[in-house]
Amino acid sequence: EATDIISAVVMGRCHDVRVRKCPMADGGEATSSILGRILGYRKTVVKGYDCLMRPVEVECHVAADKSEAIVDSSGVIGLQMISTGDRDPWMATSWPLGDIVNKLIESGVGHVTVGVGGTATVDCGLGFLQALGCGIFTSEGRLDRQLRAGDLLSVTRVELPATFPSVSGVSDVDVPLLDDDDRISMLSFAAQKGVTGEELVVLKKSVE
16 A cells, blocks of 8 residues: 555656566565465465454465465464454464464465564463464463463473474564563563553563
C-alpha cells in the first residue's frame, strides 16, 4: 500500500519516469505476502490457533511444487491479533506457530520459512519448539499441555527430538535472547507485549 501511494504521487508529478515498486517488510506483518508475490507462490489458508489458543485462519504462501511455504509469526501469534484488554503475555504461547509449521510439512511442504516479528509472546520460543517435538520438563515431569511464558520459571529441562522439520526464520535484526541491560535483547520488546517493569525482572530471571 505504501509503494502504491508513493508511486502514484511520483507518476502524477513526473510523467516521463518509470517506477518500479519494491515493497519491503521486516519479518513481521506482510512479509509472507510480499515474498510470496515476488516468488509467485500461491496463497493458502491453514486453520490454527492464536497465542491464547483461540481458533484462527492463518494465511500462508506455498510454492507450486511445495518445495517451500512462507508464514508470518505475526499472522499466527501476532500482537495485533490480540485486543489490548485481552493481552496477557504470561498466558500466551508460541506453540501455535510450531503447529502451523507441522501442518504445512504434513501437507507435503518441504521447507517452511517463518517471518519472525510482531509477536505477542515472551516464552523464548519454547512453545514453538514444543510443538516441533521438543519435550519440556518441570520438576513434576514432562509438560503435557502447551507451554506458556508463565511456565518458564518451572522448566528444568528441554529434550530435543531426533529430527526437526526443515524450518528457517527471516528477520531484519540480530537480537540475542538475553544481553546486558544497556543493550537490545529479546527483553527489550517485552513492554510492548504487556510486560510491566516488575514482571520484566521475573521474566529476565526466567530467561537466565
